[in-house]
Amino acid sequence: MKFYFVFALVLGTQLLAGCTASPPVPLETLQSSETPLPSATASPQPSNTPSPTATQQPSATLPLDPELEICSPLEDISLENLPDTIANPFAPPPPGSDNPHQGIDFADIDSTYQIALEGRSVQAVLAGTVAGIIQERFPYGNAILVETPLEQIPPSWLETLQIPPVIPIREGHSVLTCPESASGMENTGETRSLYLLYAHLQEPVALKPGDTVSCGIPIGKIGQSGNALNPHLHLEVRVGPSGKQFESMAHYTGAASPQEMSNYCLWRVSGAFQALDPLRLLSPKR
Secondary structure, three states, rough: OOOOOOOOOOOOOOOOOOOOOOOOOOOOOOOOOOOOOOOOOOOOOOOOOOOOOEEEEEEOEEEEEEEEEOOOEEOOOHHHHHHHEEOOOOOOOOOOOOOOEEEEEEEEEOOOOOOOOOOOOOOOOOEEEEEEEEEEEEEOOEEEEOOOOOHHHOHHHHHHHHOOOOOOOOOOOOOOOOOOOOOOOOOOOOOOOEEEEEEEEEEOOOOOOOOEEOOEEEEEEEEEEOOEEEEEEEEEEEEEEEEOOOOOOOOOOOOHHHHHHHHHHHHHOOOOOEOOOOHHHHHHOO
C-alpha cells in the first residue's frame, strides 16, 4: 500500500539470502508526492524462471529458536521467493512524515495476463497477540495488527533487524491533522515489541484484540480494501512500546473519528512506533 503515490516497478528483485550478514539491498522507488494517492500495483516483469509452485519451493519457514519461527506471509510462496512478489518496496520516511512508503507491498501476479490477483491466503509471519483489528477504514481497509515482544526474539536476530533506540514521542504533527492527545502514552522503552500490520485484506479479519496467532496461521486473503487500486498485501513492521492495543485507526477521510485519527497519528508519525524494513525480518541471516 502506498498512500501518496503509485507503486515503483520492481525489476529483477534478487533473493536476500538469510545466511548473509549484510543488510538488504536498497530498492529503487518513485519520488514521493505531497498529495495522497491510492496504491497501484506494478506487475513484476516476467522472467525466464518458472513461477514458483508449492512443490518446487523450499520451506516457507525459518527457525529462530525452538519456540519461534518466521513464516512467509503468502501461502505457497516461500521466504526465498518473496522478493519476486514485491510490487512496492520499503522507503523509510523522514521523522514525522507520513510518506513515502512505510512498508512493503506484495502482489500475486498472474503469470499469463500480468495482473494482480485477489484471494491468496495471508499468513502470520510471527506468533503473537492481536493488537488491533481495522475494518473497512481508510487508508488501511481491512487490516490486522499482531504484537510479538522483543524478549521472545534472539539477540542475534534483533541485531539483524537493527532495532532503533527509543525516541521521544512527537506531540506536534505539521503533516497531519491530529487530535491534541494523539500520543496518549509515554515512550519509556522499558519493554518493547515488534508490531506487524497486514493491510488491504479482502474481508474483515475474524479475530479480535487479545487473540493469539501462531506462525503460518491464515489471517486473511489478499484484497484491495482501503486505499488500494489493485490487490496486494501491505506489510508494515514497527517497534514500539509493549502492550498497546488499537481499536481502529483511520485518516484522510471525514468518516474518521477523533480516536481513529489519534491512533493513526500515534502509529504513523509520532515516533512511538518506528518503522523497520520488513525484509530484515523476512530474510534474516542464518
